[in-house]
Amino acid sequence: xxxxxxxxxxxxxxELIRSRLARLQDHIWQTIVDEHGTGIETKRAxxxxxxxxxxxxxxxxxxxxxIKFFTDAxxxxxxxxGLLDQAFAQIRQKSKTSTDxxxxxxxxxxxxxxxxxxxxxxVFLAERHPGDHPDMENAKDxxxxxxxxxxxxxxxxxLTRNAEAAAxxxxxxxxxxxxxxx
Numbered sequence: 001x002x003x004x005x006x007x008x009x010x011x012x013x014x015e016l017i018r019s020r021l022a023r024l025q026d027h028i029w030q031t032i033v034d035e036h037g038t039g040i041e042t043k044r045a046x047x048x049x050x051x052x053x054x055x056x057x058x059x060x061x062x063x064x065x066x067i068k069f070f071t072d073a074x075x076x077x078x079x080x081x082g083l084l085d086q087a088f089a090q091i092r093q094k095s096k097t098s099t100d101x102x103x104x105x106x107x108x109x110x111x112x113x114x115x116x117x118x119x120x121x122x123v124f125l126a127e128r129h130p131g132d133h134p135d136m137e138n139a140k141d142x143x144x145x146x147x148x149x150x151x152x153x154x155x156x157x158x159l160t161r162n163a164e165a166a167a168x169x170x171x172x173x174x175x176x177x178x179x180x181x182x
Contacts, residue, residue: 108159
């Protein structure tokens with residue numbers, strides 16, 4: 001439910017799918033071939049066991065792939081919902097980690113980005129951490145490349161998310177401030 005009392009239709013649909021699956025997941029589904037043709041039968045869960053097999057459906061003119069699709073639908077749905085749950089958990093964890101980093105400390109990535117716009121900082125990097133960047137012509141790109149090389153990072157985001165990278169940034173920033181006062 002949203003604040004206005006409306007239900008997100010996607011969330012409602014997902015809950016309906018989960019509810020249907022919960023009622024079917026303990027059944028055993030299998031393909032049968034008999035004198036009546038090809039079909040699917042189910043053994044419904046009942047008190048810790050299963051009832052006798054019950055014909056579920058019959059196919060006429062269905063390929064083996066189509067039959068297998070329906071026979072395995074419940075197991076496939078459990079698998080896909082499990083992947084979806086894992087993905088949601090990873091998204092929540094990354095979001096929490098990102099939010100915690102932003103709430104609990106300075107945004108060094110943004111600070112470093114602004115420093116790379118500063119001409120004095122660019123000169124400092126060129127003098128103290130020239131590196132080998134012959135293909136860089138854009139001044140900011142060159143400063144960013146030198147910064148990453150000096151701090152041993154691949155992305156400036158590491159400055160906010162990685163304590164060791166943040167410490168190296170603070171040291172470099174202090175070194176720059178001393179350099180700038182000379």
